[in-house]
Amino acid sequence: MKQLMIVIGCMVSIVLMSQSTPSSKASAMRGKKIYTTYCLACHQADGGGVPRMNPPLIKTEYVNGDKVRLINIVLKGLNDPIEINGDEYSNPMASHAFLNDQQVADVLSFVRSNFGNKSGPITPAEVKAVRAKK
């Protein structure tokens, strides 16, 4: 029994350690708040979106792939035809350039590490670089 407890204890600490660093954890916490305020209405609480209207954020290339493209969607919005898993999405997304670099980094880090996504965080510096390019 004691051995089992030790094994479980080890497993828990490995899982905890494999989670991100304290600072990125704080970032994701702030990101959740930004998500709730600006993103949840369309992309829904589970990140599943609305069929054929607002795209899902779950395990798609748009979220987990090219960071520059993802940052640009938040900064510039999106009104191009997009297809995810064979479905098209019709509602345009507004620009969220009013969020500062830290806020964009926070919300994208939150999205990339939730809803079944396991991608790494995005830093304010990365957002700043994309914003500077216009």
Next chain:
Amino acid sequence: MQKILCSFLALSLLVCCSAQSPESVAIKTPAGFSTVVVGKDFGRVRHIAINSNGDIYMKLEKLLKGKGIIRLRDKNKDGVMDDTLAFGNYIGSGIALKNGYLYASSNSEVFRYALDAQQNLVSPDQPERIVTKLIDKRQHANKTFALDNAGNIYVNIGAPSNVCQELDRQKGSKGMSPCSILDSAAGIWQFKVDKLNQTYADGIRYATGIRNSMGLDWNDEVNELYITIHGRDMLFQDFPAMYNQKQGAELPSETLYRVKKGDDCGWPYAHWDHFQNKKILNPEYGGDGKKEGAPNAISPLVGFPGHLAPNALLIYTGDQFPARYKNGAFIAFHGSWNRSPEPQEGFYIVFVPMKNGLPTGKWEVFADGFSGLEKVNNLGAVKHRPCGLAQGADGSLYVSDDNKGYIWKIKYNQ
């Protein structure tokens, strides 16, 4: 012995559960009505039409094996649809039958297909194109329609916009005044059913100020057009100082209108508020939640709770249902998304009792249970979303679902 009993129990459980389709849901209707599934797994089935011989036509919003229209037929007349014909290489939502023709729309055109005396399509691959070059900007692009008894077709051209802001769906962006979208969209256009290749120049803007009317039907009793409109989104998210979370979920009303030629329904300047029973000026145009707007616009017959998405309208003309249903309106609510984080609502068929073209009582939920959930928090978990309605020659009511491609037939058992 215990082991044997256990295996027996497990086996019988398996048998009992596998007898039911995993996707099937129980549809609740008033006493005396029964519901059966008559078709399933056709994907994004939007509007439907039933021919006099019982054929079911479905318009698909996503091609199925390259085809956008499917006809189901009960060839051997045993009550089961055993024959499938697929044709049309375009997606869309509108479909209807009238006087020997099948009408169907893409998101920019309307076609019609002649039927012969045996109710077979004369040339399913060569329809007549009656309307063309309508705008398709993806948002609210479905060209749903209704037909009158005088050779006209009424086509919904939805606004490619939420509320005609300078920057669509951008928090803080002002409403355009005048709204330039109204010239070519946000209204119902009237065309002739028998003239080929009509464009905007050949049609008449029959009614305006209509954000997106997915449900249209001609009311034969009063000989006028009836429509349901999807109201605007984002009152709470964009104006939290004026609308709290609950108000943003309940407002603006989804609406049922009777529209005459020349009518204006108020979009984008105002929305209907069924609590105040007023046309309220939209905040993008200087509204504060109380100021009235669009003084020249007509008022709806009914205001429903916000965001439920009235995707189909059917004025019931059959004799099968009890007399109180005759000339009343059935509305298929697709179900909301803009009520988050409140639970989503809708996913049911509503009935509005009417006489002489006017409601005679409060609206009621007629058929419910399509979502398969007690409470909808995530749209991904919803099983079915009602999208189309049609009346069979025997007076049965058909309902389509664009999530899993089901069709139900609702009958009244005398």
